[in-house]
Amino acid sequence: MRRAACSIQAGSSETGSDMSESVRFRFNVDGSNFTTAGQASVQVKKNLRELGIPADAIRRVSIAMYEGEINMVIHAHGGEAEVIVFEDRIEIILSDRGPGIPNIELAMKEGYSTAPDNIRSLGFGAGMGLPNMKRYTDDMKIETELGKGTTITMTVRF
Amino acid sequence: MKISDIKTLLDAEVVCGEENLDHDVYSACGSDMMSDVLAYVKDQAVLLTGLVNSQVIRTAEMMDMVCIVFVRSKKPTEDMIELARESGIVLMNTEKRMYEACGLLYTSGLVGNGVRHE
Ligand SMILES: Nc1ncnc2c1ncn2[C@@H]1O[C@H](COP(=O)(O)OP(=O)(O)O)[C@@H](O)[C@H]1O
Ligand SMILES: [Mg+2]
Numbered sequence: 001m002r003r004a005a006c007s008i009q010a011g012s013s014e015t016g017s018d019m020s021e022s023v024r025f026r027f028n029v030d031g032s033n034f035t036t037a038g039q040a041s042v043q044v045k046k047n048l049r050e051l052g053i054p055a056d057a058i059r060r061v062s063i064a065m066y067e068g069e070i071n072m073v074i075h076a077h078g079g080e081a082e083v084i085v086f087e088d089r090i091e092i093i094l095s096d097r098g099p100g101i102p103n104i105e106l107a108m109k110e111g112y113s114t115a116p117d118n119i120r121s122l123g124f125g126a127g128m129g130l131p132n133m134k135r136y137t138d139d140m141k142i143e144t145e146l147g148k149g150t151t152i153t154m155t156v157r158f
Numbered sequence: 159m160k161i162s163d164i165k166t167l168l169d170a171e172v173v174c175g176e177e178n179l180d181h182d183v184y185s186a187c188g189s190d191m192m193s194d195v196l197a198y199v200k201d202q203a204v205l206l207t208g209l210v211n212s213q214v215i216r217t218a219e220m221m222d223m224v225c226i227v228f229v230r231s232k233k234p235t236e237d238m239i240e241l242a243r244e245s246g247i248v249l250m251n252t253e254k255r256m257y258e259a260c261g262l263l264y265t266s267g268l269v270g271n272g273v274r275h276e
Binding site for chain 1: 192194207220222
């Protein structure tokens with residue numbers, strides 16, 4: 001079975017003011033295969049456990065990332081996921097070159113979904129993904145441009 | 159109750175995770191929509207579902223669930239069994255339908271406990 005491609009880097013954070021050590025995980029999310037969607041999130045969960053991150057924070061990160069990863073596959077032909085572990089927080093950056101989100105406010109509404117019926121028969125497309133991501137994280141930012149893609153940045157503090 | 163009690167109550171067949179049947183569980187949820195499952199996080203240890211694909215296993219893994227019951231005799235695939243083994247999740251299937259399976263467990267003390275993360 002194929003594993004999610006993952007590269008791990010340790011180094012200083014790039015945000016100038018924050019000089020604390022950080023660990024990064026990067027993944028390519030294959031947009032052509034619904035069956036493997038979520039592999040990156042499973043791997044992140046394992047990595048965070050090994051780093052000794054508190055269980056509640058791990059759960060929030062992995063659920064939010066999993067929903068985002070599924071979205072990249074069903075709405076945006078895949079993309080890239082990056083997880084950065086700081087001393088007091090975890091940042092998740094999901095970027096794709098999909099169609100973009102025309103109306104963020106609408107997309108954030110519980111139950112709103114443009115997913116086709118075949119996706120619903122696979123257990124997703126209930127329009128709960130973005131609301132779940134928002135509720136599980138302390139901070140969520142959506143940058144999107146129609147026809148160019150979407151980048152979602154989420155922060156979980158612990 | 160223990161996972162082994164679920165097996166007995168639902169007259170279920172264990173597919174994998176036999177070694178974890180002794181695990182205590184207190185609450186469960188039943189759904190075919192994975193995002194609904196992901197919306198409620200109050201240590202629900204058991205997932206009952208009629209959906210059969212890898213995302214069911216990953217959803218349970220994300221939620222730290224320890225047991226998945228497939229209703230209506232649905233059989234998980236080899237890929238799913240491998241994923242479940244890696245995470246130590248017990249898989250079982252029962253001939254019973256969702257409503258009956260949930261009812262049997264609920265009346266035997268396995269509560270819903272669905273508290274939404276706000
Ligand atoms: N990465 C993305 N690229 C383009 N559109 C997206 C993306 N993520 C979400 N959307 C849009 O936002 C809607 C709501 O997303 P979500 O709440 O996860 O529900 P669902 O995935 O069940 O449709 C989606 O139906 C889709 O139209
Ligand atoms: Mg979604």
